[in-house]
Amino acid sequence: MSKEYEMVIGLEVHVELATKTKIFCGCSTAFGGAPNTHTCPVCTGMPGSLPVLNKQVVEYATAVGLATNCTINQNCKFDRKNYFYPDNPQNYQISQLYYPICVNGGVEIETADGGKKTIGIHEIHMEEDAGKLVHDEWGDSSLVDFNRSGVPLIEIVSEPDMRSADEVIAYLEKLRQTIQYLGASDCKLNEGSMRADVNLSIREKGQTEFGTRTETKNLNSFKAIQRAIENEKNRQIDLIEAGEKVVQETRRWDDNKEYSYPMRSKEDAQDYRYFPEPDLVPILISDEWIEDIKSRQPEFREEKMVRYAEEFDLPEYDIDIITANKKLADIFEATVAICGNPKKVSNWLMVETMFLIKDRGMDVEDISFSPENLAKLIELTQSKAINGKVAKEVFARIFDEDIDPEAYVKENGLMAVNDEGELKAVIEKVIAANPKSVEDINAGKLKAMGFLVGQTMKEMKGKADPGSVNAILKELLGLE
Numbered sequence: 001m002s003k004e005y006e007m008v009i010g011l012e013v014h015v016e017l018a019t020k021t022k023i024f025c026g027c028s029t030a031f032g033g034a035p036n037t038h039t040c041p042v043c044t045g046m047p048g049s050l051p052v053l054n055k056q057v058v059e060y061a062t063a064v065g066l067a068t069n070c071t072i073n074q075n076c077k078f079d080r081k082n083y084f085y086p087d088n089p090q091n092y093q094i095s096q097l098y099y100p101i102c103v104n105g106g107v108e109i110e111t112a113d114g115g116k117k118t119i120g121i122h123e124i125h126m127e128e129d130a131g132k133l134v135h136d137e138w139g140d141s142s143l144v145d146f147n148r149s150g151v152p153l154i155e156i157v158s159e160p161d162m163r164s165a166d167e168v169i170a171y172l173e174k175l176r177q178t179i180q181y182l183g184a185s186d187c188k189l190n191e192g193s194m195r196a197d198v199n200l201s202i203r204e205k206g207q208t209e210f211g212t213r214t215e216t217k218n219l220n221s222f223k224a225i226q227r228a229i230e231n232e233k234n235r236q237i238d239l240i241e242a243g244e245k246v247v248q249e250t251r252r253w254d255d256n257k258e259y260s261y262p263m264r265s266k267e268d269a270q271d272y273r274y275f276p277e278p279d280l281v282p283i284l285i286s287d288e289w290i291e292d293i294k295s296r297q298p299e300f301r302e303e304k305m306v307r308y309a310e311e312f313d314l315p316e317y318d319i320d321i322i323t324a325n326k327k328l329a330d331i332f333e334a335t336v337a338i339c340g341n342p343k344k345v346s347n348w349l350m351v352e353t354m355f356l357i358k359d360r361g362m363d364v365e366d367i368s369f370s371p372e373n374l375a376k377l378i379e380l381t382q383s384k385a386i387n388g389k390v391a392k393e394v395f396a397r398i399f400d401e402d403i404d405p406e407a408y409v410k411e412n413g414l415m416a417v418n419d420e421g422e423l424k425a426v427i428e429k430v431i432a433a434n435p436k437s438v439e440d441i442n443a444g445k446l447k448a449m450g451f452l453v454g455q456t457m458k459e460m461k462g463k464a465d466p467g468s469v470n471a472i473l474k475e476l477l478g479l480e
C-alpha cells in the first residue's frame with residue numbers, strides 16, 4: 001500500500017502599499033510610466049543622498065497588523081540587507097530583520113469542509129522594492145528601470161500552517177480582502193502589487209516533524225499558485241518515493257510550461273550581512289497613534305455581512321458576492337442610499353455588472369460608473385418607464401460611459417409604451433396578420449403565444465411592456 005503524504009505550506013507575501021510617494025523619497029509610486037522618470041538621487045542610490053521615512057507607510061503597516069491580530073512592535077527599526085544585484089542601486093535593501101513592525105498575528109479562513117482554521121502570521125515587516133530589469137530579447141543587453149525602486153512594501157510571513165492549495169488560496173483571498181478594505185493596497189497579482197512565494201514541504205501523514213522545504217517564486221495569479229503547489233507536491237513525493245532527498249532551494253515557476261526549475265540552493269544562499277540601518281532613526285509608535293489608527297479602521301467584511309443580513313434582508317448568496325470586494329460593497333451601499341431596493345441593486349451588481357466585467361476583460365476594481373446613474377436606472381424600471389430589455393441596453397451604456405439614463409432614454413425615445421389604446425391597436429394588427437398562429441392557439445398550442453408577443457415587441461421596437469402585451473393578447477384572443 002502506498003504511503004499517505006501531507007503538505008506543509010508557509011507563505012511569504014509581498015504587498016505594495018498604496019502611498020502616493022515612495023518609502024524614502026518624494027517620487028511617485030504610479031505603476032508604469034516611462035522608464036526612470038519616477039526617480040531621484042535617493043531611489044537611484046546616489047552617494048550622499050539620505051532616506052526620509054514616509055509616515056503613511058508606518059500607518060498602513062500598523063493598520064494591516066491590527067487587522068490581522070498582530071502585536072505592534074512600538075519600538076521598531078530598519079536594518080540593512082546587503083546584496084549586489086543590478087536592480088538594487090544602493091547594493092543594499094532597507095528592510096526589517098530584528099524588530100519587524102508587527103508580530104504574532106493570524107487570520108481565520110474557511111476550510112473546504114466549511115470549518116474554520118487560523119493561519120498564523122509570524123511577522124509583517126516594512127521594506128523597499130527594487131527596480132526592474134528589462135532583458136533585451138534580441139540584443140545581448142539588459143536595461144534597468146528604477147521607477148519601482150523604493151516603492152513601499154510590507155512582507156507578511158505566515159507560519160507553516162497551511163495543508164492544501166485550497167487553504168493557501170483562502171488565506172491569500174483573506175489577506176487581499178482585508179488589505180483592500182483598508183485601502184492599503186489594490187493587491188493586484190497580475191501587476192505585482194501582491195506577490196506570494198510558496199514554501200512547501202512534504203511529510204508522511206501522522207509525522208510531527210517537518211520535511212525539507214523548497215521556496216517557489218514567480219507566481220502571478222491564483223491559478224498559477226494552485227498549479228505550482230500541485231506540481232511541487234508531486235515532485236517532492238516522487239523524490240521521497242524514489243528514496244532520494246528533497247534539496248532545500250529556491251525554485252522558479254514557469255506557468256506556460258507548467259514546471260519549476262532551481263534558481264539557487266541553500267549552499268549558495270547569500271550572507272546578507274544585516275546590520276541596523278544607520279541612516280534612519282528608530283520608530284516609536286505611541287499608544288495614541290495606535291488608537292488613532294484603530295479608530296480609522298473600516299467596517300470589515302465579517303461585520304458587513306452581518307449588517308447586510310439585518311439591514312437589507314439580502315440572501316446569503318448575494319451578501320457573499322457583494323461583500324467579497326470593497327469596491328462592489330461601496331457601490332451597493334451608495335446606490336441603496338439613493339433608491340432603496342437593496343435586492344434590485346444587488347441583482348444589477350451580481351448579474352449584469354459581473355457579466356460586463358467579464359465581457360470587457362476588466363477587474364471589479366476598474367468599475368467606473370456612478371451609483372447615481374444606477375439608481376436612476378432602477379427608478380426607471382420600477383416606474384415601468386422602460387422595460388427590462390431596454391434597461392439592459394441602457395445599463396451597458398452606464399457601465400461603459402456612465403451616461404445619465406434619464407437623458408439617454410428620452411433622447412433615444414426608449415420610453416416603454418404603456419398606453420393601452422396604442423398597444424391594443426398594434427396587437428389587433430398583429431393578430432390579423434397571423435391567422436395561422438391564432439389557429440394554433442385555439443387548437444391548444446399555446447407556444448404560438450410567444451410568437452405573437454415577439455411580433456408585437458418588434459412592431460413596438462422593443463419598447464412595450466411584455467406583461468401588458470401578454471395580458472392584452474389573452475384578452476383579445478378570449479383566453480382569460
Ligand code: ADP
Nearest residue numbers: 008009010011158159160199200201210211213
Ligand atoms: P528563512 O528565514 O530561511 O526565510 P523562515 O523561517 O523565515 O525561513 O520561513 C520562511 C517561510 O517558510 C515561512 O512562511 C514559514 O512558515 C515557511 N516554512 C518554514 N519551514 C517550513 C517547512 N518545513 N515547510 C513548509 N514551510 C516552511
Ligand code: ZN
Nearest residue numbers: 025027040043
Ligand atoms: Zn526618488
Ligand code: MG
Nearest residue numbers: 011012155157
Ligand atoms: Mg524569511
